[in-house]
Amino acid sequence: MPDNKDLTATVAIEQMPIVTDYYVPLSQHIGKPAQPVVNVGDRVIEGQLIAEASAFVSANIHSPVCGEVAEIVKRKNAQGVAVDCIHIKSNGEQDKFTLPPLTDPTPEQIVERVREAGIVGMGGAGFPTAVKLQPQDPVDTLIINAAECEPYLNCDNRLMIERTEQFLAGVRLIAKAINVSNIYIGIEDNKPEAYAALLAQDGVIPDTKEALQSRKEGDIVVVLLKKKYPQGAEKTIIKACVGREVPIGGLPAAVGCIVDNVGTAYAVWDAVVNGTTLHKRLMTVSGRGIRNPKNIEVAIGTPLSQIVELCGGLTDDAVKLVSGGPMMGYSLINLDVATTKTDSGLLALTDKEASTVLPTPCINCGRCASVCPMRLMPMYIDFYTTVGDTENAVKYGALNCFECGTCAYVCPAKRPIVQSVRLTKIKAKEKK
């Protein structure tokens, strides 16, 4: 699979200038939508709490900019679902709200800060990190997912290169919060620059026999992984780093692991050391349909159309817009969508890059099964879904699929396998 990382691999992170309108969705994470704590007409400053977590599994949301709450409206998100958004009109002031910085925090303080700052898993799923840092099962290992296996994306890569120390400090803070000293960073071998940058730091060792022998307590082991999508899937990276297999239906904590993303580690550092609430994130804007592909730090709630404008706009042959990576991201109808905490990428693909070939009958070649990281047999799931037999589709493991899309990528018949899996999941849910 061509990774197309070269479009932005060497492009330094750029700051997104302030725009006039921000639409901050109240549901950017797994769990309940946040509850607004501001009213229309209120003046807010950057970083200020504007909506608070409404349940244990939920997250706080903070203002991306200084301005005024114009309205609370329903807008479509990248998935095409209408969600409540707080519309903030910026007023150009420069003021920033921060929480009091913590020096030498206790594990409880870190978890509390992560919760306050509204940090969620920034790799894509958006699971509230504070919940993750209070596992039900005993854990002994922290794995930082730096694989960034999705093609095109480079935001984690650039973050590790440009903010190495902060990132590693964040990793250590997470380890402290869950009280483990066994720390791994899994990175794909197509990021040599980031790999070298990490190893140049103190207390970071490579995954070699000699280095492991002289490993000291708290040393971070950087595991160089083969470039192979979906290497960065939670279960696959655990298997690749420590060789443990998460049981079907289980969480990583079941095998004593916690997996966090690079962006999350950085956000934890920023929240603990600087008291910054999560209202900005890194995003790779790429694809051959974008005039100037870039890695930018963008305030959450920024309309995607503004981001594209900053990157020189779309080329004439762009046929597909994708929020997130090309394998698991969502295709967009238009750019009238706001940035969320989980948006790691925005892609504009040309006809050559985006596959628009129509599906043909399955020829039973077995490629989907041979690439499936969950070792399922996607051809049967697709077949049974197509004929409407949900029961058998579930039997072949449709519910264990995490929709990485590798099967649909390799399929010579271009079967919409992932779509079948999703349909089966919905149908199975309805049945229950």
Next chain:
Amino acid sequence: MANYVYSSSPHIKSPRTTRRIMIDVCIALLPACIAGCILMGTANAAYPTLGLLAFTHLAICCITSVAAEWIYLLCCKKPFKQIIAEFDFTSLVTGMLIGMNLYPTSKWYVGIFASIFAVIVVKMLFGGTGKNIVNPAIAGRIFAFIAFGAAFGGAMGYATPAGEIKQFSSPISHGSVTAGATPLQVLLGGATEATSTLTNLDLFLGTGVAGCIGETCKLALIAGGIYLVVRGVLNFRWPLVYILSTGLVSVLIAWIDGCYNANGKFVSALLGTKFVDAWEVFLPSILSGGLMLGAIFMATDYVTTPNTKLGNYIYFAFLGILTAVLRKAIKGEAVSFAILLGNILVPLFDMYIRRKPFGYVKPERKRVKKAAQEATAAKEGE
């Protein structure tokens, strides 16, 4: 505002399509087709037109197969433009394979009927590409073999119900070059002569070997196979497992055979009367007949092979055993029947051999669970 393509992920897909795969198979079959025509044309000076006949057979089969598919789809009221746009070359592969499975001396109409049977009955009536239960080309060959008999031809002849081997008379088997029996025939006891004039190298290159158009030159077949492996279309393991298992089982059969004397009396397990050099059995059995063609191109058809790795290992080893045993039992036409039988069993392989999904935890057996429960109960009782 432009209309953007809107679909479910993934948004990028590999450039490999079914059509591309089938075109690759066609390319891989070409060397064997060309070699077949040349070898047939030069095999016997008395019959220089054999090469041309071979070419005609190939052309007839290809045209008939593709035409049969298109006419079928037209009858299904599919617009012709759409048929052309969706044409995936599978019927061309079927046509080429059927042509390669004919003898140059077969009657001209055999290929037409075999192709129509293969494409219409075996493929299209079962639902088209990917839905057929047996490989269309194999079914076409067996159809020709059973339905046309002498008109189909064949160097090996066929076994009558009485067990007698009947030799079809064809110019090539009367020609000076190939007067001798093939080593395999000698091995199986089906030949009139006691020794063969053909060497293993002859078998490998196809020089002077009587047989089907496409199966004579093993070198060309292997070259085509390597092309497919390099293109990522074919997994080299499967033909290898098939060919090796055929060879090994043949050696085993010859060894058992050697343990008995001419009167069928058991002599010795080690030093039988006809104890043969294993290599002398192994090479002819893997280089003879349609094994290479069948193993590389016909048995490995995606549609009619199991879906699991383990299933495929067992399946291809099974095909090898079946081929060796059938060769011994019916003295010919073994490969195609072995593959046909194997094809029919594929659903069983897929039903009983499943993959263990990632993170699969073996459920505790009821008996073990019960015992554990009783043990804890006993402990609590104390």
